[in-house]
Amino acid sequence: MVQWGCIADDVTGATDLATNLVGQGLRTVVLFGPVDPAGASAVDAVDGVDAVVIALKSRTAPVEQAVEQSLAAARLLERAGSERFYVKYCSTFDSTPHGNIGPVIDALMNHLGETVTIVVPGFPDAGRTVYLGHLFVGKELLDESPMRHHPLTPMLDSSVPRLLTPQTSARVEQITLPTVRSGPQAIADALASLRSADGRTSVVIDTVTTDDLGLIMAGSRTLRLVTGGSGLAQGLPARENPRARDITVRPGPRAVLCGSASQRTRDQVAHGREHLPWHKLDLNLLRTGFERAVADIVDWATGLWAAEASATPLVYSVDSLADVAHDATDQGAESSAALVERAMGAIARGFVDAGVTQLIVAGGESSGKVLADLGVTHLRVGPAISPGVTWGAAVTRDDVLLNVALKSGNFGPVDMFTTAWSKLDGITREERTDSEK
Structure with a gap:
């Protein structure tokens, strides 16, 4: 019986949530969707866990597709015996006036027969707080933060109720801080x-x-369905489970792939450039000779590892917002974002073929593409790197055990690309757990 069945709107959001579930002592596995609505084989293959998180790619998908995939995931989790359900979206409430957060919540409430749910994007450990319904990123209101300039979901209002209302057919209400601080019974009564x-x-x-x-x-x-950012899982009662974070660690070559354009990732890239060998993607070369450009990057990294086994090559796409200001405009031309995503998947395949065993991937779209191209179907969650970021163990379609950290664009410390590796030190288990196989 799975205590929590969770549906996340992108890959890094799923691992964010899984990190916090594991932090509360729940053995957790992440499955990568979209799921097959005809069968629950993916869930059936995973045993001995308390929580299952299904990672979709629905944050910026068409509304109908996001709803369809979320309902398919819910049905899969029901067949796995989930007792309660958790819809996870970004802690900065990334969405548009049309969705996808509201429509997905509506669909899940209707499917589960629920009449009320909570909306809690706040994640204080990551600097996301909500006061009087207004969402803050650090000390800035959401609409005054760098999220105002997000290329896909620019956030131009800080009021969560105002953001949600146009997206949903449900009535939108609020519970403010005084009621929260009055305790659980006051919240339940409200x-x-x-x-x-x-x-x-x-x-x-x-x-x-x-x-x-x-x-x-x-x-x-008493609610069967809750919704929120990944931080909401930190409110679950903690349990003692020293093996909740157990994963297999495979030493070997390591690398960092960054497809995110977020401010935090750009800061991390700037720090990484000072300490790591780096290569910035050349979109013109990728457009005119994709396979050759990818092969050159793989050859460059292979040379680094041959000269120094501990070398950590950094491959990234964006230095500044100027890099995403212009895009392909010819009819039928592949967008820069899609090209970067495709390149990151191909480079990851080349790196793993060259022997890489430890990999950091920054950006939800890039993470999803990397896992899909490597044929990874699920991830066992291990030690935390920072709030919302964790190491995990995965197995590729070629049966290669790989340690991966999938980072949401806005998360992680500035020095993550140089310090995250130490979190794997001291973990010496060599046998794969059932959920890693």
């Missing part, structure tokens, strides 16, 4: 009073500290 007699209700809840998350989860313990 949720009960906000239930709509003639429809669904989504309740946005203030979150300023990690302790608030515990109060919220305790106050919503």
Whole structure:
């Protein structure tokens, strides 16, 4: 019986959530969708876990596709025996006036027969807080933060209720901080009073500290469906489970691939360039000779490892926002984002063929493409690197054991590309667990 069945809107969001579930002592595995609605073979192959997170690629997909994939994931989790369900979206509420957060929540509430759920994007440990319904990124309101300039989902309002209302057919209500701080029973009473007699209700809840998350989860313990950022999982009761983070570590060559254009990733790239050998993708070369350009990068990295086994090549796509200001405009031309995503997948295949066993991938789209191209179907979650970022163990379609860290663009310390490797030190288990095989 799986205690929590979770649906995440991208790959790095799924690993963010899994990191926090493991941190609370829940043995967790991430499955990579979209799922096959005809069977639950992927879930059946994973045994002995407390939580399953299905990673979709639905954050910026067409609304109908995002809803369809989310419902298929829910049905799969139901067949696996999930007791409760968790819809995970970005802690900066990345979306448009049309979705996809609201439509997915509506569809899951309708499917599960639920009339009320909570909306909790707050993740205080990662600097995401909500006060009086307004979402902050650090000390800045969401619409005054770098998320205002996001190339796919520019966030131009900080009010979560105002962002959600155009996306949903449900009534949108709020529970503010004084009620949260009054404790779980006050939250439960407020949720009960906000239930709509003639429809669904989504309740946005203030979150300023990690302790608030515990109060919220305790106050919503009777709800079968909860929604939020990955931080909400930190509100689950912690349990002692020293083996929850057990994974197999395979020493060997390592590399960093960055397809994200976020401010935090650009800062991490700048730091990495000072300490690591680096190569910036040349989009013109990729457009005119994709295979040759990829082969040259793989050859460059292979030479580094031959000269120094501990070398960590950094391959990235963006230095500044100027790199994403212009895109392919010819009809039928491949967009720069799609080209970068395709290149990262091909480079990852070349690196693994060359012997890489430890890999950091930055960016949700890049992470999804890398895993798909390597034929990875699931990931066992291991030691945390920072809030929302973790190491994991995966097996490729060629039965290669690989340690991977999949980083959301906005997460991770500035020096992550040079310091994250130390988190694997001291883990010496050599036998694969059942969920890694």
